[in-house]
Amino acid sequence: MRSGSNLEKVLEAGHFAVTCELGPPKGADGEEVRExxxxxxxxxxxxxxxxxxxxxxxxxxxxxxRLMLDEGLEPVMQMVTRDRNRIAIQSDILGAAAMGIKNVLCLTGDHQSLGNNPQAKSVWDIDSLQQLAMLKAMRDEGVDAVGEELKRSPEIFLGAAANPFGDPTSFRVTRLAKKITAGADFIQTQVIYDVARYEEWMEEARDRGLLDKVHVMGGIVPLKSAGAAKYMQKMVAGIYVPDEVVKRMKAAEKGKKEGRKIALELIEQLRTVKGNHGVHIMAIMWEKLIPKLTEEAGLLPRPKV
Amino acid sequence: MHDKEGIMIIFGCKHTATPILEEASGREARVHLPDFEYRELPCLGSLDPLMVLRALDEGARSVVAVGCFQGRCRHLTGSQRAKAALGHVGDVLEEVGLDRSMIGLVLGSPIDQRAMIEQLAKFATNDGGDVE
Amino acid sequence: MITGDRKPLEEIAAMVEGFERVLILGCGTCVTVCMAGGEREAEETALALRLRGRERGVSREIWYANVERQCDEEFLQEAVDHVARADVVVSLACGCGVQHMVTVFPDLIVYPGLNTTFMGVTEELGVWAERCLGCGDCVLERTGGVCPITRCSKSLLNGPCGGSADGACEVDKTIPCGWQLIIDRLEAIGQLQRLDEVLPPKDWSKSHSGGPRFRIREDVRGTDDVEEGAQ
Structure with missing residues (x-):
């Protein structure tokens, strides 16, 4: 065990893992997170x-x-390299580990020009791969970025994101390989609507011997409406939404119901993909759906490990 | 520096503007147009934004470029270049709070003198015209 | 070259408000090539400010001059007569030129007429593009001659990020993804295997992060003490 986190134990025990997303509030109300x-x-x-x-x-x-921990929900703390240099990243990781946070997902982060503070100075002192390598060394070798010894290593389960449909096409699997080399213990993928194409990517990864070293969890985004599907298809970089999915959403009487149905089908298909060890359900602003969806998908109760 | 106070300065292509404004029909042009000074160019493509600004600095009330319509230019892109140059001057004028209608562009054909002079007269009375 | 954009003329006009004799000084090197602050632009700026002043009934002397390079003292000295006559100088050089003017003529008031933008190339007539951030530790040999620090919006050394789509950057579809360019280039020259390696964090101390930089060639300076006898 690298971290002893619940997620690590579930995956290591060979269970089909389930994670979801929780978006923190735009404000200082901790109760929103607790709820x-x-x-x-x-x-x-x-x-x-x-x-x-x-x-x-x-x-x-x-x-x-930290608030999630108080409520007994294990967090996977996402950390982007956009806003912190290596000093802040290491320090935040030590603080997070000290507070009992055991899973960290390393990300590059969206460019600040897409957000609400486009005037901000970007940092990107290191990228997400370098972040993975740095955190892995902190955990496994007990040293910081310059090789100085840490009094206690942060016990963290290291995650990274991957996009089976990302550009450039020829580089998709190499990029996954690099993340694993750098230190990823688990991978959460970008949203999948085309399981066949996901399987091709997984197969290439398996052929390159990558899947023995890492737990890959397929990404699911339940659709709320045909408009949302179209928006994702046209406007969001790196997301592949097949036309059939948009068509289905358009033809449906109730968008949310159809979106839920599609999500259930995708979860079912992902369970059969070789090497796929779980699902990561992203339903931000629609968190209420998670208990119902996991129930209907037969994913409950979650294993006690 | 202000010796051109109040007059209109015309930069013209020698193929299109000179026959209308300087040669046989030059007199007619002077009858129909307010006081102007004509400056010949080999082609409107050589109209430099600085020429226009200098002309205004000399005191000209307005500056207009006269040349061939697009497609008839002997040097192919003269009128497009003149339009770009005048567009740039217009931007500069606007930046310092001046009216870009002080400058204009009149394109036509030398065989259509009347129409050209009418357009120039219109530009002069409007105290300027539009650069598209 | 170093590129720049002329500041809005109203901003320049506001800077020189109240000065009687205003010199607009162009620079004959980089900013001439990128058509931002050379002799032509200096004349244009002077003409525009003069027209503006006349429209408002303000009479003041505004003229222009140009030197080969404002970042070299020997060239700046050529402008000494102009400078002596001016109450204020608007320099159309990059930030280096403006600062060097202030150093060479310590009593002079010099204001910037340009917003200095980047180090780049002429992509086509009328189009300039950023190519180098001066990081002090060039990696172009590893990336097929395409700079990841400059041409990736996030300066990633192990890109691309998830925002790369159809060869474009997530910041703007008109910006080519730097990492797509790197991959294409490495593929073309048969060096794609270079990308298997995870590049370690960059040593940013060699960049401006290490403080303002100097470059010294002692042989050129030639100011070391010499002793009598055989050396």
Whole structure:
């Protein structure tokens, strides 16, 4: 065990893991986080807490993660390299580990020009791969970025994101390989609507021997409406939404109901993909759906490990 | 520096503007147009934004470029270049709070003198015209 | 070259408000090439400010001059007569030129007429593009001659990020994804395997993060003490 986190134990025991996302509030009200944590607790193995997602200022992921712990929901603390240099990243990780945070997802982060503070100076002292390597060395070798010994290593389960549909096409699997080399223990993928294409990516990864070293969890985004599907298809970089999905959403009488149905089908399909060890359900602003969706998908009760 | 106070300065293409404004019909042009000074260019493509600004600095009330319509230019892109140059001057004028209608562009054909002079007269009475 | 954009003329006009004799000084090197602050732009600026003043009934002397390079004292000295006559100088050089003017002529008031933008190239007539951030530790040999620090919006050394789509950057569809360019280039020259390696964090102390930088060549300076006898 690298961290002894619940997520790590579930994955290592060979269970089909379930994570979801919790978006911290734009404000200092901790009760909002606690309420969401109570809603999600027991329905997932851990919940990602986003770090100023889309470069819009919100409560810090580290603060929200601590509140989640108080409520008994295990956090996967997301950390982007956009806003912190290596000094701040190491220090925040030590603080987070000291507070009992055991899962960290390393991300580059959306560019600040897309968020609400486009005037901000970007940092990107290091990228997400370098962040993974740095945190892995902190954990496994007990040293910081310059090789100085830490009095106690942070016990953290290290995650990274991957996009099976990302550009450039020829580089998709190499990029995954690099994340694993750098130190990723688990991977949460970008949203998947085309399981066949996801399987091709997984197969290539398996052929390159990557899947023995890492737990890959497929990403799910339940759709609320045809408009949302179209928006994602046209406007969001790196997301692949097949036309059939948009068509289905358009034809449906009730968008949310159809979106839920599609999500259930996708979860079912992902369970059969070789090497896929779980699902990561992103339903920000629709967290209420998680308990129902996991129930209907037969993912409950979550294993006690 | 202000010796051109109040007059209109015309930069013209020698193929299109000179026949209308300087040669045989030059007299007619002077009858129909307010006081102007004509400055010949080999082609409107050589109209430099600085020429226009200098002309205004000399005191000209307005500056207009006269040349061939697009497609008829012997040097192919003269009128497009003149339009770009005047567009730039217009931006500069606007930046310092001046009216870009002090400058204009009249394009036509030398065989259509009347129409050209009418357009110039219109520009002169409006105290300027529009650069598209 | 170093590129810049002329400041809005109203901003320049506001800076020189109240001065009687205003010199607009162009720079004949980089900013001439990128058509931002050379002799032509200096004349244009002087003409525009003069027209503006006349419209408002303000009479003051505004003229222009140009030197080869404002970042070298020997060239700046060529402007000494102009400078002596001016109450204020608007320099159309990059920030280096403005600062060097102040150093060479300590009593002079010099204001910037340009917003200095980047180090770049002429992509096509009328189009300039950023190419170098002067990080002090060039990696172009590893990235096929395409700079990840400059041409990736996030300066990633192990890109691309998830925002790369159809060859474009997430910041703006008109910006090519730097990492797509790197991958294409490495593929073309048969060096794609270079990307298997995870590049370590960059040593930013060699960049401006390490403080303002100097470059010294002692041989050129030649100011070391010499002793008598064989050396």
């Amino acid at each position: 969401l944590a109570r809603l999600l607790k027991g329905n997932v193995d851990a919940a990602n807490v986003t770090d100023n997602q889309t470069a819009v200022v919100r409560m810090s992921s580290i603060g929200a993660a």
